[in-house]
Amino acid sequence: MKGTHLGEFEELVLLTIASLVNSAYSVAICDELSKHADRIVKLGVVHAVLHRLEEKALIKSELGEASATRGGKRKRFYTLTTAGKASLLRSKEIRDTLWQKIPNLTLNRI
Amino acid sequence: MKEKMPEPPKWATRFLTWYCRPTLLEDLQGDLNEYFHRNVRERGASSARLIYIIDVLKFFRPYIIRKPSFSNPLKGKITMKKQLLFTLRRLSRHKLTAGINILGLTLGILSCLVIFLYVSFEFSYDKFHADAGRIYRVIVSAAKKNGSHGSADMTSPLGPDLRRETSAFSAVTSLHTDDTRVLVPITGKPARVIPTIGDDERQHITFADSDYLKIFHYRWLAGNPATALQKPFSVVLTESEAQRYFQGGQPEDWMGRSIVYYDSLPVAVTGIVKDWDHNSDLGFRDLISYNTIEHSFLQKDMEGWNLWAGNVNVYVKLAPGTTPAQAEQQLPSFLQRHIQANGKAVLSLQPLADIHFNGEYADRYGRRAHKPTLYALTGIALFILVIAAINFINLSTAQSILRAREVGVRKVLGSSRGSLVRQFLNETGIIVTSAMVLALLLANPTIRALHGFIPEGVRLHIGDVYTWIFAGSTILVTCLLAGWYPARAISSFLPVITLRGQGVQQLNSKSYLRKSLIVFQFTVSLIFIIGTMMVGRQIRYMLNTDLGFKKDAIVTIGLPWDQPKDRKIVLATGIRRLAGVQEVSVNTGSPEAASHGGTGIEYNGKTHTKIDAGFVQIDPDYIPLYELALVAGRNFTIADTARRGSDPASGDPGPAQTPFRAFILNETAARALGFNNPADAVGQQVSSGFSGIPGPVVGVVRDFHSQNLHEKIQPFFFTEQRAAGGTLSIKLSSATLPAVQVKTLMTELETSFKKIYPASVFQARFFDESLARLYRQEQQTAEIMNIAMGIAIFISCMGLFGLAAFTANQRTREIGIRKVLGANVPQLVSMLSRQFILLVMLSTLIAAPIAGWGMHMWLEDFAYQTSMPWWIYVVAGAVAVAIALVTVSFQAIRAAMANPVRSLRSE
Numbered sequence A: 001m002k003g004t005h006l007g008e009f010e011e012l013v014l015l016t017i018a019s020l021v022n023s024a025y026s027v028a029i030c031d032e033l034s035k036h037a038d039r040i041v042k043l044g045v046v047h048a049v050l051h052r053l054e055e056k057a058l059i060k061s062e063l064g065e066a067s068a069t070r071g072g073k074r075k076r077f078y079t080l081t082t083a084g085k086a087s088l089l090r091s092k093e094i095r096d097t098l099w100q101k102i103p104n105l106t107l108n109r110i
Numbered sequence B: 001m002k003e004k005m006p007e008p009p010k011w012a013t014r015f016l017t018w019y020c021r022p023t024l025l026e027d028l029q030g031d032l033n034e035y036f037h038r039n040v041r042e043r044g045a046s047s048a049r050l051i052y053i054i055d056v057l058k059f060f061r062p063y064i065i066r067k068p069s070f071s072n073p074l075k076g077k078i079t080m081k082k083q084l085l086f087t088l089r090r091l092s093r094h095k096l097t098a099g100i101n102i103l104g105l106t107l108g109i110l111s112c113l114v115i116f117l118y119v120s121f122e123f124s125y126d127k128f129h130a131d132a133g134r135i136y137r138v139i140v141s142a143a144k145k146n147g148s149h150g151s152a153d154m155t156s157p158l159g160p161d162l163r164r165e166t167s168a169f170s171a172v173t174s175l176h177t178d179d180t181r182v183l184v185p186i187t188g189k190p191a192r193v194i195p196t197i198g199d200d201e202r203q204h205i206t207f208a209d210s211d212y213l214k215i216f217h218y219r220w221l222a223g224n225p226a227t228a229l230q231k232p233f234s235v236v237l238t239e240s241e242a243q244r245y246f247q248g249g250q251p252e253d254w255m256g257r258s259i260v261y262y263d264s265l266p267v268a269v270t271g272i273v274k275d276w277d278h279n280s281d282l283g284f285r286d287l288i289s290y291n292t293i294e295h296s297f298l299q300k301d302m303e304g305w306n307l308w309a310g311n312v313n314v315y316v317k318l319a320p321g322t323t324p325a326q327a328e329q330q331l332p333s334f335l336q337r338h339i340q341a342n343g344k345a346v347l348s349l350q351p352l353a354d355i356h357f358n359g360e361y362a363d364r365y366g367r368r369a370h371k372p373t374l375y376a377l378t379g380i381a382l383f384i385l386v387i388a389a390i391n392f393i394n395l396s397t398a399q400s401i402l403r404a405r406e407v408g409v410r411k412v413l414g415s416s417r418g419s420l421v422r423q424f425l426n427e428t429g430i431i432v433t434s435a436m437v438l439a440l441l442l443a444n445p446t447i448r449a450l451h452g453f454i455p456e457g458v459r460l461h462i463g464d465v466y467t468w469i470f471a472g473s474t475i476l477v478t479c480l481l482a483g484w485y486p487a488r489a490i491s492s493f494l495p496v497i498t499l500r501g502q503g504v505q506q507l508n509s510k511s512y513l514r515k516s517l518i519v520f521q522f523t524v525s526l527i528f529i530i531g532t533m534m535v536g537r538q539i540r541y542m543l544n545t546d547l548g549f550k551k552d553a554i555v556t557i558g559l560p561w562d563q564p565k566d567r568k569i570v571l572a573t574g575i576r577r578l579a580g581v582q583e584v585s586v587n588t589g590s591p592e593a594a595s596h597g598g599t600g601i602e603y604n605g606k607t608h609t610k611i612d613a614g615f616v617q618i619d620p621d622y623i624p625l626y627e628l629a630l631v632a633g634r635n636f637t638i639a640d641t642a643r644r645g646s647d648p649a650s651g652d653p654g655p656a657q658t659p660f661r662a663f664i665l666n667e668t669a670a671r672a673l674g675f676n677n678p679a680d681a682v683g684q685q686v687s688s689g690f691s692g693i694p695g696p697v698v699g700v701v702r703d704f705h706s707q708n709l710h711e712k713i714q715p716f717f718f719t720e721q722r723a724a725g726g727t728l729s730i731k732l733s734s735a736t737l738p739a740v741q742v743k744t745l746m747t748e749l750e751t752s753f754k755k756i757y758p759a760s761v762f763q764a765r766f767f768d769e770s771l772a773r774l775y776r777q778e779q780q781t782a783e784i785m786n787i788a789m790g791i792a793i794f795i796s797c798m799g800l801f802g803l804a805a806f807t808a809n810q811r812t813r814e815i816g817i818r819k820v821l822g823a824n825v826p827q828l829v830s831m832l833s834r835q836f837i838l839l840v841m842l843s844t845l846i847a848a849p850i851a852g853w854g855m856h857m858w859l860e861d862f863a864y865q866t867s868m869p870w871w872i873y874v875v876a877g878a879v880a881v882a883i884a885l886v887t888v889s890f891q892a893i894r895a896a897m898a899n900p901v902r903s904l905r906s907e
Helices: A008-020 A026-037 A043-055 A082-101 A104-109 B010-019 B022-043 B045-058 B080-093 B095-123 B158-165 B210-215 B239-246 B297-301 B324-329 B331-338 B371-412 B417-449 B465-491 B495-500 B503-508 B512-544 B566-576 B638-642 B667-672 B739-756 B767-773 B776-810 B812-820 B825-859 B871-897 B900-905
Strands: A059-066 A074-080 B135-144 B147-151 B169-178 B182-186 B189-194 B205-208 B220-223 B234-238 B258-261 B265-273 B286-289 B312-318 B345-351 B554-558 B581-587 B600-604 B608-612 B614-618 B630-633 B663-666 B685-688 B695-701 B716-720 B727-732 B764-766
Touching (some): A008 A026, A008 A043, A008 A082, A026 A043, A026 A074, A074 A082, A074 B022, B010 B022, B010 B045, B080 B417, B095 B417, B158 B312, B169 B210, B312 B324, B324 B331, B371 B465, B371 B495, B371 B776, B512 B776, B554 B767, B566 B727, B566 B739, B608 B667, B776 B825, B812 B900, B825 B871
Parallel strands (some): B205 B286
Antiparallel strands (some): B135 B147, B135 B312, B135 B345, B169 B205, B169 B312, B220 B265, B234 B286, B258 B265, B554 B727, B600 B685, B630 B695
């Protein structure tokens, strides 16, 4: 297993799910990502990542209500699992630790 | 809403629904819809659709595609492995039933398999040629009083003239087929001699022109199809033939080498082709260029338009877009130009696909298959399979009593009826499949064992797709046939009843089906029994009936046509001197082999009478040799020949040119010419259709069967021409010569023959054996009937045996009580077997009219038929009852003899 290690895009998707709280479904995630990350995010890619994350048990999903725009199909809403939360926190921790190690001086010089 | 909302393309949605995993489908479809509507707003409907389609295609990814799910019949409450275990356990517990079922089904499937292979082999002939539908053979039919007489024999100029004078054909080729000794010269060594095949029905050498290669295509290993047969003295060989001649080497090495046909006709190899790997009647391996004939000594044998020769056939290929009817319209005027005043002969076209099955048009290279026989065989195979399936049904329903409790428990535990049916069908499937495996293993040995009956080349090819399709569909059909009813019956038990132990009664009341199936089995068996008896009777009748001539102790030898004619006389004289030889005659054929090739006989009396008549040319020794009875006049004498002035034995004119000087008629011919009393015919002048020169009738013989017994006796005449014959008839001094003496005599005959014809094949036949060969078709029918009868009876009896064993077993306790109460063994045996015997008797009643009608139809085909006495049915019924009785009583006696203490001791 790839274990709890998160890829860059996976981390972004996880964060988006967390930020959208209760309205995180594929299209919303896609839109949100496109807005903030300033890059074109394809639906297919998001689906693949959601699938992978669910397989890793970092997120879970349930079906919501149907809507007319979706041709009567229900949305699948995603929420973080505890493991998902933990792995997000962990990767934030790693980054924070690394950030703190950088002296301001060095960063400015670059 | 002003307008209707645009929709995503339906087919893309359907495609998505098809491939997408059901768990992911709804979400994905919703997403795509949402995007679609957004795109409609932003970019318009058409590009939205396009994007939708692209997305659907893009989602075709491994994690989205559903797992391929075959509708798995083994899925149910029980897994495959357990299922197999259950089945094997049950089979091993009921070894007898299992054995009977597997053996019966194996026999049934084996019959089907072998017959399938045989029939599909016969139907595969000459199907592979390009444009096979446009290839025809030219045939001629001569209208006669009693129907028309057809033949594929052609004259040698017909083919070339047809090509020149008609426009309907894109290619016309005339074949001259032959079988001759071949010499292969080898530098520095004596030539290798390849002997003739010696079988007049399997000639493999033919003269053919380039058009032949336009009609029938080959794969060329060396040489050029356009030019290979253009020059005289060229030959194209198939690869296998070249291997046989040159024994090793490559196609390039063989090109240009010389081969000598007819001992003195050298030709050069101009092409090597691959042998056809499909079945064909045109199995020629040596194609000699056609114009070799006119440039060589062979030209003198060409008879022009007068001789319709058996070794000349014409094949044509219709021009594209021409129908055979259009082409045939050109033929009457064409024929009219070449033969005068003979409106009776009509040329027509025979489709290539018909050649293998039409026995009327004989040739010297192909083999004919008899379609009705093939259909009958297929029917017989199916019947045998059905009989085997019936065994299975009967035994399974009988045994279902034992399974009633199991079914009850399963149902209580929640098994649905469907899953029980499936479970039982699976069991059937396992048994049928193992029978199929056995049948596949036994197929080739069986075919080999039947080699006299099944033509060479029929084999089971395990890699052949059709074999597998056949095996698969047979398993399926047999499973449903044998398993469907028992599965329904068993799964219908009500658990309440079966678990209370009352299933037995419920079942016993339902055995009508079983009884009628037994009746069906024995009806089929009985039809086969009656058929076998009748066919055998007719054959015995045909072989033993008084044909009007003698047939034992006569040996016939075929003489070569192409040798000087006086040698025949020398040979005959030599043989007459051998010990054990009583009489020798040179003739054109034995009495049964009358040729009716459109010859006739005319009498100019008060009225002019002309009749069609068969004839044989004989010498004075013929009539005493075959013991034909003269009813008036006299036999031929040497003087009849001498009166000609010159003996034709020294000259060499063909039979067509020499006038016949004396005639002997049969009674039918005499009557047909208007002589009510045979004696009136003697001394009258008649003429034959050949020369028209009249000669006197010197005698009349009693009618004899000049053809096989399918035909009525026809007008017939003998004429005297000593040296025309191609047959030497030899009568031995006694029919009961010891085998050793016959053997020495045969060796002596061969020595004398070889002394005079060193290069020819010695072929001697006992006349009664060749007579028996006339009825090969009937003998074959008899053989099939015998085998079918054997198998049908065997399988039916096995079923009966199994049922009897089962009944006896079920009633063990009852029998024990009866015995204790004083019943004796015969009473018990009759109690146990009465039912079965009654069923077999009922079958006899049903089978008798069916078989009687069938045999009547079959006998219609014979002009002289045996009688169909009533006792045939009685005997057949008695035989069937006896067989059934033996089968059943074996079990019944065993059950009745058992010690009641044993069966009653335990409870």
